[in-house]
Amino acid sequence: MMLQALAGPQPLQPRTPDVHHRFVVGLLGSGIAGSLTPGLHEAEADRLGVAYTYRIIDLDALGGQPGRSAELVRSAAELGYDGLNVTHPSKQLVQDGLDELSPDARILGAVNTITFHGGRAVGHNTDHTGFIGGFRAGLHSAPINSVVQVGAGGAGAAVAYALLNAGAGHLVIADIEADRAESLAARLAPHFPNSEVVAARTDAIAGTIRTADGLVNTTPIGMTGHPGTPVDPHLLHPGLWVADVIYRPLETALVTAAREKGCAVLDGGRMVVGQAAAAFELFTGIPADPDHMLAAFHRAVSASHSDQKDGSRR
Ligand SMILES: NC(=O)c1ccc[n+]([C@@H]2O[C@H](COP(=O)([O-])OP(=O)(O)OC[C@H]3O[C@@H](n4cnc5c(N)ncnc54)[C@H](O)[C@@H]3O)[C@@H](O)[C@H]2O)c1
Numbered sequence: 001m002m003l004q005a006l007a008g009p010q011p012l013q014p015r016t017p018d019v020h021h022r023f024v025v026g027l028l029g030s031g032i033a034g035s036l037t038p039g040l041h042e043a044e045a046d047r048l049g050v051a052y053t054y055r056i057i058d059l060d061a062l063g064g065q066p067g068r069s070a071e072l073v074r075s076a077a078e079l080g081y082d083g084l085n086v087t088h089p090s091k092q093l094v095q096d097g098l099d100e101l102s103p104d105a106r107i108l109g110a111v112n113t114i115t116f117h118g119g120r121a122v123g124h125n126t127d128h129t130g131f132i133g134g135f136r137a138g139l140h141s142a143p144i145n146s147v148v149q150v151g152a153g154g155a156g157a158a159v160a161y162a163l164l165n166a167g168a169g170h171l172v173i174a175d176i177e178a179d180r181a182e183s184l185a186a187r188l189a190p191h192f193p194n195s196e197v198v199a200a201r202t203d204a205i206a207g208t209i210r211t212a213d214g215l216v217n218t219t220p221i222g223m224t225g226h227p228g229t230p231v232d233p234h235l236l237h238p239g240l241w242v243a244d245v246i247y248r249p250l251e252t253a254l255v256t257a258a259r260e261k262g263c264a265v266l267d268g269g270r271m272v273v274g275q276a277a278a279a280f281e282l283f284t285g286i287p288a289d290p291d292h293m294l295a296a297f298h299r300a301v302s303a304s305h306s307d308q309k310d311g312s313r314r
């Protein structure tokens with residue numbers, strides 16, 4: 001399918017609210033059974049008195065074929081869904097099922113939110129707005145003149161784009177797969193002529209971290225099943241803010257080490273809440289409140305910890 005770009009800058013285009021409508025949306029991806037995003041949307045809909053159903057469209061349960069992503073987008077449109085969130089491994093693959101892409105999603109080459117308004121499937125990206133909204137809420141006016149980012153995958157692209165959009169002056173991107181960092185830096189640099197975006201080897205960022213304003217982890221290192229820290233904790237210093245996008249767990253080894261060093265710290269919770277709040281507004285046309293959604297997120301995290309404790313006692 002030939003994709004059209006939406007004309008001009010178009011951050012978020014909410015639809016006109018309709019109080020009598022029951023919204024039906026879903027999350028398309030693999031390994032999503034434990035995702036907290038459906039619960040975040042439903043809690044916000046309940047709070048606002050909006051009739052809302054959020055379904056899981058789990059590729060694993062459908063035979064595990066990521067190649068079906070675009071076909072499933074078209075099926076959801078035919079079935080009357082109002083929209084979809086999209087996650088790994090489908091954020092690129094769904095694009096063949098779309099009519100249009102927002103300018104941001106086009107630059108990022110990744111879609112995490114699809115709206116089906118007026119018979120057109122439009123791909124958006126709320127990961128980058130989610131990150132920067134959470135960053136400003138959690139770290140306030142933290143400086144971004146010089147930032148080191150480790151990880152240049154899907155989340156890394158969104159975070160780098162968000163930081164550059166917010167005016168980052170010098171952004172160093174490192175990835176264990178050096179070509180990923182190079183291609184992300186090369187893709188973003190032309191869109192931000194007033195910023196310096198460079199790729200660096202992971203073993204060559206120590207000096208930059210010592211003088212940087214901030215460090216962001218967008219690798220999976222520190223999430224459940226991927227223990228450790230993406231950089232040597234000895235490089236952290238009190239003048240550095242540290243952000244981690246991982247939210248399972250919220251308290252990663254990097255977050256803990258950064259707190260111990262006296263760094264200002266942001267965990268991955270606000271980004272996941274921010275992407276969900278922006279997607280909710282795109283789906284419904286009704287503004288979501290990120291603070292209420294953050295509270296719902298923390299309740300869900302606590303509940304899942306209690307379930308795990310109960311399970312381990314049984
Ligand atoms: N908070 C949120 O809203 C949010 C959103 C998306 C992803 N995430 C989290 O972000 C993490 C990354 O997800 P993704 O979709 O970008 O994954 P991805 O696989 O697309 O990208 C991860 C990147 O990290 C690199 N990497 C791995 N180990 C490394 C190391 N030791 N040093 C340097 N680079 C390394 C990989 O080469 C890859 O390029 C996951 O933990 C995911 O759960 C959080």
Ligand SMILES: O=C(O)[C@]1(O)C[C@@H](O)[C@@H](O)[C@H](O)C1
Binds near residue numbers: 272
């Ligand atoms: O919470 C998740 O499961 C998500 O996968 C997180 C992130 O990938 C978002 O872009 C998706 O909308 C939802």
